[in-house]
Amino acid sequence: MKLFRCRYIVPIRTDPIEDGALVIDQERIVAVGPAAELAARYPQADMVNLGDSILLPAFVNAHTHLELSDFPQWAAEVHSPEPEQAGFTSWLLRLIRVKIARRVNGEASKASWLNGLRQSIRSGTGVIADILSESGFYATVAEQLPGRCYIEVLGHDPVRVHLQWDNLDHCREHWPTSQWGAAPHAPYTLSDDLLEQSYRYTSCRHLPTTVHVAESHDEIEFMHQHRGPMVDQFYPFVGWTPFLDKPRHQRPLPCLEKAGALRPDTLLVHGVHLNRDEIATVAESGCSMVLCPRSNAKLQCGVAPVAEYLAAGVNLALGTDSLASNDSLSIWDEMAFARDWFQGELSCEQLLHMATVGGAKAMGFDDLGYLGAGSRATFQVLRAEQSPVRSQLTEHLCHSERTNEVSLVVIDGHIRYDRSIEEGA
Structure with a gap:
């Protein structure tokens, strides 16, 4: 079990969560919510602190x-x-x-x-x-x-x-x-x-x-x-x-x-x-x-x-x-x-x-495209020099510059792209 913590979680079906977290168990999401609350609820989960980043469903x-x-x-x-x-x-x-x-x-x-x-x-x-x-x-x-x-x-x-x-x-x-x-x-x-x-x-x-x-x-x-x-x-x-x-x-x-x-x-x-x-x-x-x-x-x-x-x-x-x-x-x-x-x-x-x-x-997939308990652990992480204030978050996510900020892509619980590994290679 892993807990991903970051500046913003964007579940899509519900409002963005500031200082949020996502808990996954293998290929499924277990929980999405405030980081402090989920850390207390799942103390056994390995924490991955993504810092000042934005986590949202993979497109x-x-x-x-x-x-x-x-x-x-x-x-x-x-x-x-x-x-x-x-x-x-x-x-x-x-x-x-x-x-x-x-x-x-x-x-x-x-x-x-x-x-x-x-x-x-x-x-x-x-x-x-x-x-x-x-x-x-x-x-x-x-x-x-x-x-x-x-x-x-x-x-x-x-x-x-x-x-x-x-x-x-x-x-x-x-x-x-x-x-x-x-x-x-x-x-x-x-x-x-x-x-x-x-x-x-x-x-x-x-x-x-x-x-x-x-x-x-x-x-x-x-x-x-x-x-x-x-x-x-x-x-x-x-x-x-x-x-x-x-x-x-x-x-x-x-x-x-x-x-x-x-x-x-x-x-x-x-x-x-x-x-x-x-x-x-x-x-x-x-x-x-x-x-x-x-x-x-x-x-x-x-x-x-x-x-x-x-x-x-x-x-x-x-x-x-x-x-x-x-x-x-x-x-x-x-x-x-x-x-x-x-x-x-x-x-x-x-x-x-x-x-x-x-x-x-x-495409007929009812467990993809959003972040929620039971949905598939398929998401992306954006990491930029500075994240936007919450009131400008949605506007921030509609610019093509975000392409170059993708730092991590997880599909069905498996890392399919990690920019830090690619840059270090």
Whole structure:
């Protein structure tokens, strides 16, 4: 049993505690409260005095593609500079071209994934919803990923899609104690039939899913009006032109609804271009929505209607997406950017909730994202030269500078990052 004492404990579900303490026993939290009270109650606990620091839940990154973490280096190696002006489809084509030119294989993807995992944890993230398309390192993912791995399902070839389902069955059979799910990529990359089959498959196996929806203008134009750069550029490039003979003339969310995707264990991602009626449908379904503001900004996708999501009561979470469309995997950076990007429509309290409890709820974890008796011992510690006064604590926690102040990350009771050890090495 250990007792962590510090200047502030931020439980999230209850008010911050000054001169607080956290008691853990193996992977669970036993108690949270005033340090003097817990020290007297648990005299047998080993005390870890963290001094003038802040202890709060490790963040939940509810949408990542960690296997793309080395994309900036790959692009530099094949001399593919980032264009100054590029829409979503142009970005998507560049992503594919770089991977082809760089000849990215399983080993490169594994190294990239591990790099992204390290970056995530050292920036205070302790729970990750990761989408994986490569199949060569499932054992590594099962052993090291704190959170859930969603196996990507993508394409118009039924044989390939069925193989991806087989890969997911393989993972569940060989690593049953790990968390697995399916990631039907998006309505614009799966036919109606394969999308519906994917959700029948996951429903029968009681598997959670995550899916991109209404991310860009290009997607809306393709799905609803059957025109635009996806028709003219993307589908011909990937050899899918024969599948253009069946226009849907339907927006993305109704396609998902028709396929049976709108259920409480579905994690929707982006949702930049949903209208008010569609947002009401999302709220009624019980789906959560992951917002990725920095990725949306970089790909010029637009600003998600966050005020309407809040008004409808949709559970919101935060995700960084990948380093192919973002500059870091830090949720601290994402919160700071979101505060300005949404022009004050999200308070610091709401952003912290999205980064913790909201993300955990979105992934179906009811014992993560907060600090309380019985919850998992998954937390981070910030250590700076000087902590804020209590009245400014929440405001203090909405700045990207906090990324560099993460000194300790504990996941399920195990230290996964300790800056003092890293600096002393």
